[in-house]
Amino acid sequence: MAVSEPIIANEKDLGDSELSRRLAHTWRQPTGIWGWLSNTHHTTIGLRFMVTAFIFLALGGVLAAIMRLQLVRPENSLIGPDLYNQIFTMHGSTMIFLFAVPMMFQGFGVYVVPLMCGARNIAFPRLNTFSYYLYLGGGLVLWGGFLTNTGPDVGWFAYVPLSGPQYSPGHRVDVWSQMITFTEVSALGVAVCLATTILRHRAPGMTLNRMPILLWEKLVLSMMVIFAMPAVMVASGLLLLDRLVGTHFFNPAEGGDVLLYQHLFWFFGHPEVYIIFLPGAAIVSTMVSCFSRRRIFGYTPIVVSVVATGFLGFGVWVHHMFATGLPQLSESFFTAASLMIVIPTAVQFFCWVATIWNGKLQMRLPMLWCFGFFFVFLIGGLSGVMLASVPVDTQVHDTYFIIAHFHYVLIGGALFPMFAGIYFWFPKMVGRMPDETLGKWHFWLFLIGFNATFFTMHFLGLRGMTRRVYTYLPDLHWHWLNVLASIGVVFMTAGLLVFLVNVMRCRRLGRVAGNNPWGDSGLEWGTSSPPPAYNFLHLPTVNGRDALWEALPDQPVVVGMRDDIRETLVTHSLDANPQHKDEDPGPSIWPFLAALAVSATFVGSIFTPWAVPIGAPPVIVTLVGWLWPRGHSPPLPGEKTWEH
Amino acid sequence: MRRRLQLGMLFAFATLLVSCAREDRILRQPPPANQALNTIQVSGLNPGANALPIPQTPSMYEESAHAVSEGQKLFDQYNCTGCHAHGGGGIGPPLMDSNWIYGIEPGNVFATITQGRPNGMPAFRNRIPDYQVWELVAYVRSLSGQLPRGVSPERPDHMNYKPSEQSTPKQPPTGITGQPEQHQ
């Protein structure tokens, strides 16, 4: 595989093995339980995000299977309405909050971005670790609640007044609201880490104009997260105040407003789905370029499209509220905005066609999944155009047509690229290739099952079947379509099982992968698979948009970095010129302890307001421990440091 | 790794067993657990030197937040508010104070609602199903903070007339004399 091993290291430096030994020692992470808890390396945390998110995907899928079993017959009595309500709420909440964002944004971002930037670790590694534990805590709280009959039962967006204090007694909705807080703080933390890494830790030579599309997308996404997550925290926070403290934000009798909740929630909710879709699109851009063996066509239009989608995504939220009787002029505005946001996505699609058209297509496994994305997401996107139109939406809103639409865009736009990305970066993560045959079985089983289930739902919606119904009457002629939809689940499950077999087997027994088995151009392929604890033996530099393809035969590397302390290079935001060197804080137990303290406070506040003053001191203690200044390692003689 | 997985599954199963009674929705109504209804005592006096312990009538409905919330809804629907207002009383005595004329035990309150009482309390036997009376009993007891915080209703969605039962301080019963008494 010599042809795919571009040389980025200037091997004038004799003693590479000595350098790698020293770096491995400097950047080592401790072992044992303590070591596991205090690990701050991005590859480990990124993998943890992905594995945890995948477990939640499986759990959410089990819930979906139970729902489909219940709906296979009219007036079925497999599960009653209370459990069904909990199940569909848990399914939506798990998939959106505990799987989609943690996998697409946090998992892929934390793992790939620092490697793609050519950095040794993510920026703010302890914040990154803290974000993971908080996410895990939120997931455990929600599922712990569900397993103790305290799972939310009001839908994943929990409209008031149904989720308010009077119509949702007990603590089910409180558990849901606090889970939101957990996961959104976690996302905010990772957003800060990724944005900083992308802006300040890029390899020298990687100007903004030469950034891979995936880095642009993660940057835009980080900004979207920073603006969108606070909106849902406000919505869930006000709901918690109404429920636990006795405020009247959403109580019309005392001057509150039920629509306020919807506006606050959907102001977050719509950017959220773009937060889920844009990573998929960026993964596809990466694959399309790699497997067409050429640079992506329309780099600038695609980047502009990603940025535009990020902005426009905040301007369309009212299309979730077309049935509420808002004034016609306002609704028309949001129709126009919702149609406008199609344009950037269309630009990306056309650029992908052009790239493949003028390239040399290699139909490898990840590319197969990209084609699946094209065929599936396009249906969802086009049905979205239908939904942008108010009259049509007033008919199909809250029916199975909508369920079909959003599953096509979410599964097509996130799950298919996710599988593509997993198969693509699998060799980098574990050092072995996934099995192509098993991967193809996985693809076809999943594609067939998915379409059987969700294409059918378009028809169910047009025949009047509303959402969130635990059963239906026999004489409405919905029976056979529901049977078909339920059969699809069998195929999808089979596909996922094949995937698990593939991953588990090939972790140990797959064909050994070299540094760059796919011949891609990203910097992450310029180091070994899996990467060592220090990521790169020598920090690389970049000569063009496709780093490894446009690298010179003697592409320079960064020299002058110390190998006895954890030194990182900080570069300029725009042109990535080296600015100064910084020191990575290394492994630390404090993020875990802080996450524990914060989790305890959040969970306790569900049951008593005293949890807040009681929980605050431990949080403060852990934050003090975390932030305790330890200074920098002493400089080498003659080294320039900041003079204050 | 395998051990961690096994521990995780054990934890999951264990939590299943600890299902939270507070969140139960009792949709198929079982009969009340304690059949001591016919032996409800209204007064603590009895012949003989020793006071007999008064049978307690704990109610499963008081462990379910949903049941207490149903009681709150029924309190309004069945027009208890017509005489008792929202606990403050009017034509009828207040229910959120510490003065329990006919006893504080769930069985006592059940008897009051089903049998009626002199001077205006109608008898709702056969008009309100038993399980709904138990739900009303649970709610009435929550009006003076007798129920734990977690199952008491939070603020209702209408005009705010008093703090929610959830944050009502517990009023230990005093009976007619105004002096603290044993539970009747």
Place this chain on the structure above:
Amino acid sequence: MNPGGLLAQAAPLDPGRHLILHPGAPQGSHIEWLYWLIFWILAVVYVLMIVAFTRAGARSRADFIQPLPVMKNEEGDRKARWAVGSAVAITVITLFVVLVLSVITGKQVAGLTSKNPVTIQIMGHQWWWEVTYPNPQADQTVITANEIHVPVCTPVVVLTNSSDVIHSFWAPSITGKRDLLPGYSSAFWFQVDQPGTYRGQCAEFCGLQHAHMGFSVIAEPVDQFQAWQQQQLKTAAEPSDDEASRGRAVFLTHACLMCHTIRGTDAGSRAGPDLTHIGSRRMLAAETLPNTRGALAGWILDPQRIKPGAEMPPNSLAPDDLQALITYLMSLQ
């Protein structure tokens, strides 16, 4: 009693029209027209894109070796720029067309108005529909539940409200849905041109029995509608025989009167649906059961079997009492 079995026996009754693409009303037809137009535009787009991807893939497919990346393709990229540019332009124009058509249809749908409409107030409850035909005179106000009668070809204005949580009023074959929001009273108009029964269902998740919260709109000629209205204004029919009298006595001495109204008797509670003319309704329990003796008996004895979580409690009645009660209720036409 197997609830599935009971409801399966309900099967022969035609539920009423409930298909979006089979409307019987002008607004539904406008929306259907727009739906098909957008659908065909988008279908063409989809086919073109699939063809583009397939052709792109097929024509550039290379063997499973790993060629070096193609770094320059000036000619191909130049053509691609034209192609992509044109595609984007066509997309923008298509979206603009969709926008214009959508706004026009929206105006058509919302443009229904009249100086002399039939006014209906719909109040959503968990899990039934309170239907009122208001009138300045109280004794001319019709109050019923779950079954709405309208005259054909007459504009109807619906004033929406909710007594508890958000519901959504949706009759697919008539027009689009409108949410019933507590604290808001929005008005929407509809008109039905083809006589018949139109089924609707609540379309906003509202709790345990959201799945069984249906209603029907019965569109009939004007004279039939007025006759129905006059009948609904009357107080309850007096019992015509002993059994019905006994039934009324059962109603008034059991839990029924705590929640239901039968005008002309002592039962006046507004917690549950008005039963003054229950005998005349097509279906029971918010379009869940047919209005037959058997279904009514099953419903009264144990509503929780059929709609677990519904507000109505089970009632244990002696068989003779039950039969008498049903006779009485069925006589309330």
